[in-house]
Amino acid sequence: MTPTVRTAVQEWLSHDPDPASAAELAGCSEDELAERFAQPLTFGTAGLRGPLRAGPNGMNLAVVLRATWAVARVLTDRGLGGSQVVVGYDARHRSAEFGRAAAEVFAAQGFSVTLMFAAVPTPAVAFAVRGTGAAAGVQITASHNPPQDNGYKVYFPGGLQIVSPTDRDIEHAIASAPPADEIPRSPVTASGEDQVRAYLERAASVRRTTGPARIALTPMHGVGGEFALDALALAGFDDVHVVQRQFAPDPDFPTVAFPNPEEPGASDLLLALAADVDADIAIALDPDADRCAIGVPTPAGWRMLSGDETGWLLGDYILSDRQDKAVVASTVVSSRMLASIAAAHGARHVETLTGFKWLARADEGLDARLVYAYEEAIGHCVDPDAVRDKDGISAAVLACDLVVALRGRGRTVPDALDDLARRHGVHTTTAVTRRVDSPQDAAAMMTRLRAAPPDTIAGVAVTVADLQPRTDALVFTGGDDAASVRVVIRPSGTEPKLKSYIEVRCAGELAPGRARAAALQEAVAAAVRAWT
Template identity: 70%
Template structure:
């Protein structure tokens, strides 16, 4: 049998057992090359679960894939002796999310689990919270976060609401390969619920506040599911002066007012920054569509701008540690940031007397930063892609809603003392030097192209960057928790140093370079920032050519 004949047999079998007539018909219309792509390999678990385009076939998000994936998750749970226990299923408001969540819930029910199917589209952190605080053995959230409207995804939580990590993800993938045909997987009816869990989550998110009083807040959920929930949390926390971007408030799976529904993209936050300026706000907040990420905007002498994820991470990390009792309690306190994030949080932790842990990229790793540290407790974790975990006891994942509440609380605290968030950043720069960060993304067509780019960099890394000799560290050959497909380039002199981490993205078809420049002599902040920005620009230009 030829490869083409084998593929054709697999395709015919898939179509014959596709429970959705629309995707079955879609496959019948596909060309040979398109079919090869859709059947080349199944979706696999990356940094934040399964994600892929809404299309027919095993290499896409569709009803058949959701059914077989859920059967596989159920099998792994049963193999662990967890048959009959509670499972939580939620979804965002993307195309297909309602049908996918219902199908997942019905498969779990048919496999003998007690299923809580969220009664409405909810932010991802609510599912993580419900798993952790409801004693569930697993949770599934149907979401593709900030991906384009043509995508959807499937995120899995195990073990007290932690996102899954190896070997669990590989076990699920192996079970997926052995799953029955999609139309042969049993499904039992499920009644939606979860109102109490949502209310408990809102009340808990509000409790991250430390101050009293209010500030004026401008908010956008970017057409996602976070709008009503972040408003409820802010009001519950005592913030009454909140203004929303009306055109972006209601969930809309087409994200009509933005090119990309990602608060990191400048075009996506124009509306909330305009609103903030119009109403004279003190702070602006933009959530991504599933509300697990939070970007913060601030007024400057030259107009409003968004803080970077690193800047927000420094501010929130320092604020959280300032609330911790010095001494033994502080020594047992852990904060964490990822390999691709700034090093300033480590310096902040040292100053306070807390422990800092660096992890691989992704909150499935950040959320576990204290797991191997007996008698220590994770208090805060962040990564540069505007993900913040400000209440790990409640949600062991990034949570844009509680992060928004805490950011607004910090704005109140600073305002009481006559300062702003920019003043707080200046203070951190004086204490720890100027840190300037940037990221360069190179779009790729395939995993093979990413492998080729990384191979070229490993075989012929630069000897000099921006006039400094380069030290190369290949984390692919590292031993320990930071072993990963990444290359780290470092250099500098006593006062000025740089670090570039190059890695393939785990959620998008890109190879990314994460760049940080540190100028230790920060007596003159303006001069140090100019120096840092100049070096940062040179490094960005180099990264674009790799």
């Protein structure tokens, strides 16, 4: 351990306000201390996020106190000192403690603080910031990460996630923050019931139709269960069956390997329940209820839709009722079908970088209004006027409404997907993930690909577009009107992974088109695995 690291460790230990964290550090080996003090947590795709552990690159009380002091300093430097701030938290380990600590730091810095009365969905905080005109919001959450993680998500005016230079300004302020045990804190009384009630009423209001639907629901051990039931009831859906083993918040997520509805097996209990009760639709929320996955019955049995499939359906449904200037948005790693759907409805499609911090800004500078945005990772923003972030609960209400609307026309969700394929071509999407030992390994693989990019993929000639310096990603495209491929390769923003997002489009009749698309997709995936 270098003298610099040794000094940093001693300084941290002498000012850690949490005796348990200080004891944890005292028991670490020199190698582990060097790793924990190599660099602090930084703002990524969705804020600070990391393992619950002591030291500057973990989530702990000292990090939360210093980060909050930094956010308060940046707000004050921008002339927003004394403004309103909203603080919420999910049901993960230590989230309530961290949320209260953040609220108390803001209060001591002179801000008017709303500290949520209980663990709440992340979109409820985004809604409250936007609806009350607050200067900022903080949600303590690690979303769908493993149980040993937590995080710190920041919203600024309008309920938008922060982007550069704000994230870098906060990081610089953290570096100059006082020692954690010297940061003042003032008591805060919890509140926010009115804002959460308004959020649920607004989420329910996205419904357009009337009529019943039988719904199977899981909040996947997170905070969304009771709130989703309330929103669905306000929308007129009262025939809801829940996965009892996953309904109560549990930070250990005991029934799933990963608390992410996208993960294989995570929605098995939900789909079994849906089949048992003969449901019309199955809804899986992630632990902080900002993402929503949809399951539907098919002739071959129940299956979960991909995030892209849900995005196509909801985008088409929203645009079918829009007469004004409308913008829809998806990310560079999502399917391109939404662009075709938008063109068919006379709307504008915007492609953004990965993450809702960019999607939420898709209509900036345009003479049109964002009405829908999605990312393939089951994030959907169906009411941007109210929540400029992904919102699993309002998306769930709209998805249930779509099922009722389709039934009124004698159609099903698989029918609707077939209709979209006939109009816009068969689109299939998949992903290939290469786990690596460190982010540096992923960066090295990107450097190698840039130096010698392939010129064909699965026999299809491709060209490559490098998205640097906007973001670290390569986009390979090729093909013609009959069949085309698209592969986007980028390092993960939250984990040591290299991720490849594959889309194949084939024209023609459905059955042969799907067969061709499936075969081409398999070949493309095999090629990507071979050179990543």
